Structures are given as structure tokens and as C-alpha cells.
Amino acid sequence: MNANVGxxxxxxxxxxxxxxxxxxxxxxxxxxxxxxxxxxxxPLLTALMGWCPAYTLIGVSTCPAKRA
Structure with missing residues (x-):
């Protein structure tokens, strides 16, 4: 479960x-x-965890560490 929420x-x-x-x-x-x-x-839970299952499904990440 990698962070994908910036x-x-x-x-x-x-x-x-x-x-x-x-x-x-x-x-x-x-x-x-x-x-x-x-x-x-x-949205509260996904913000606190830093991980969004929907982002994982569509391959999106707003986390800057993930892009680097």
C-alpha cells in the first residue's frame, strides 16, 4: 500500500x-x-491513510514522492 495522495x-x-x-x-x-x-x-479515511484505492485502480498519484 504505497502512498498516492499528496x-x-x-x-x-x-x-x-x-x-x-x-x-x-x-x-x-x-x-x-x-x-x-x-x-x-x-475522504477522511483516504486522507489520513494517504492512500486511495480508486487512484490505484486508474493509476493516478498526486504524491510528489511517488513521481520522483
Missing amino acids: GIDRILRIVAGLALLAFAFFGPADLSWKWVGYIGVV
């Missing part, structure tokens, strides 16, 4: 993940599709 990519994933989770926890209570916010766990 610094800026990690920051964007953390921000997106936290925003989605905030929507799930603090969004309007009358929405029936509030569960979509829990998808925010995925």
Missing part, C-alpha cells in the same frame, strides 16, 4: 469529508437524504 489532495479531502459529516450531523432534520453526509468518512 498534500493538497489530502487537505481537500479533509475539508470535503468534514463538510459532508457536518451536513449529516447538523443539517436540517427534515431531510430524508441526510445519510448522504456520512459518505464524508471515505
Whole structure:
């Protein structure tokens, strides 16, 4: 499991993940599709691990150490 998520990519994933989770926890209570916010766990985990399975499948890497 080699790192394939770079610094800026990690920051964007953390921000997106936290925003989605905030929507799930603090969004309007009358929405029936509030569960979509829990998808925010995925970008948070990939940012913390530094590895994205989807990037592996398509052969992409934003990690500068991987390109060097």
C-alpha cells in the first residue's frame, strides 16, 4: 500500500469529508437524504491513510514522492 495522495489532495479531502459529516450531523432534520453526509468518512479515511484505492485502480498519484 504505497502512498498516492499528496498534500493538497489530502487537505481537500479533509475539508470535503468534514463538510459532508457536518451536513449529516447538523443539517436540517427534515431531510430524508441526510445519510448522504456520512459518505464524508471515505475522504477522511483516504486522507489520513494517504492512500486511495480508486487512484490505484486508474493509476493516478498526486504524491510528489511517488513521481520522483
